Amino acid sequence: MESSTVSAMKGDKLKDPPQWRNWLARVKLLARQKKVWDLINPQIEEDRLEQPMRKPRRPQYTEGGSESVKREWRDRLDIYKLDLAEWEQQAKGLDAVNEWIIINLDPIHHASLLDYETPYERLVYLETRFARSNAYEEDIRAQWKQFSSMPPRKGVDIDRWLADWNTLREQAVTLNLPEVKSANKDFLRAVKNVLPIWWQAKYESIIMNHEDWETRDLIENFRGFYHEVIPQEPDNTISEASFSTFQDFKEAESEAKEMEEDDQHILQKQEDKPFAKRRCPCGNPGHKAWLCYTINEAVRPQDWVVQKAKIQRVQKALKEDPQWKDWIEAKIKVYNEKQQKGQDKEPVANNALFPPPQVSLSAISTDNLSPVDI
Template sequence: MSTPSLTPPQLWNRSSSLCSKQLSMSTSTDMNSVEPILLNGPSDWRKWIAQIQRLALEDGIWHLVDPSVADKSVLAKPCEPRASQVKPEAEGLEDLQGYETHKLEFLYSAYRVQKMDFDKKERALSALNNVVIGTSGRYSHLVSDQHDVVVNLAVLKARVPPSDWAIKMQARNRYRALLRTPDVSKMEDWIDAWQLALDEATSLDLPDIHGLLPTQDFLQAVSVIDPSFAAFWTQTIEFRAFENAEGWERSIPDGIRISEIFSRTAKFEALTPPALAADSGGHRM
């Protein structure tokens, strides 16, 4: 039996205190709870606005609130049909006859559909505003008294986001910081964090991660933990570079791939007797 869809008020019509604890996903197929992103500083902006965008897209209102768009669509309330639209001199239904009455009924049918859509989006906008206020963290004083979510998002966008330069520097610093020798007891957590940092740096097209640089960075970072693994892949890169065959770089695992190979190798060696692990040398492709 499928889970019934929830309406926007059921999802978002909650107090600010509840918003600060938990948001619910509004799709009927995935009702898992997710931890909200609180807007407590410029570094939170990208994840926070992505959270707001996801919720707005699910109810079809992102085009109405997107703070990065200057000339946004405006939610217009549909006008109730009048008899004069069918017959200019008519003042009411009693002044219509035959097909004129049917034409007005058709206009009313279209109006009811438009009105239902308008009401749904209006409730969604109000509910989204509750989420914006409830997750605006230390900026809540800027938006708590405003009932228009479009205004609130514009205010926060003007105040909070870091510059493009700052975003790139923060991403670069996170990536570089994770290249320090990791704690062996937290290896999987470190690999996950490094992959996320690499994905972020890639999305920003940072020069630090072009070509095989991430692969080389990763090998250097783990060389203290597993010298044989790092040596094997470093020598492989040098050999392929020396051969200089066309497209040789594509034969070398990229940063994400090499980290996955290392993770599997580490797990395998943890379950393998020392003598066998020494023979493997971390050479699995």
């Protein structure tokens, strides 16, 4: 029990207000183990606080007393020994907590405790200094509700935006705000139009397939994809419309259903458009065909799960329009070769799902298909 308790109490030294709740919880864990928490709880007024034991006084032995007096003295001595043992245990517990407070407080705050001696006095002072008020909690709650699903402004540095978003999330987590439980959904709302191809994949895995993601991992996954897909030099590749507010999260489901139902109608309308103006054969309007993870294996992330339905959609669309298929094949070849030269890597053109010189519909790889889709 001792080792597990000590392990649970490990953590950073108290330096800033966001640490207070976790730090106080560690104090409480130790104090309960030492059976002194009711004596030092800083949230109880001093006049209502249980007081520590006073050191018992040893009973005086009276020389020449009668047998009854001697018996009474021996009884009082036995009681004294029990009280002394209890007092010593309590005093050692209070000393242990007092020492822990000093050791686990950042040295820059040590001088501020010189005027306080007991663990209770020190915890009361530290609580007034570090504990967040209700006003602070409401402020963080309001900020989270306002900004958690708000897309980044046009031209903002995406890394700075991600850092600010995660800082706000961590503050909300520290306060145990129930609103932060939907952080993954809020993040998806915020970045939906920033990187649609990434959003689509994560929406399907998290919302539709109920995969469990740590929010920090989700953020880093988005950051990595963003820097791979979006040019890092300033440009206008992302339009202002890409940063519009997401009005209704359920919209995505209805859009997907409408796309499935109207697929044939869309393909018919696409025939009248130039190849460069057409929607990707996979049905997603948010990316070009040569950047599609379903079509171009060379740009597909290793952990990407290809959907069987999308492969079938691509096969159907290109089977009905061989010239469009040839055009996409050429675009993939040019794009992949350009990437090879820029990154000084081995040729990857043959990794395209439609490799030249001849392309077969069976060339579409199903290696990354989900077991559900196969």
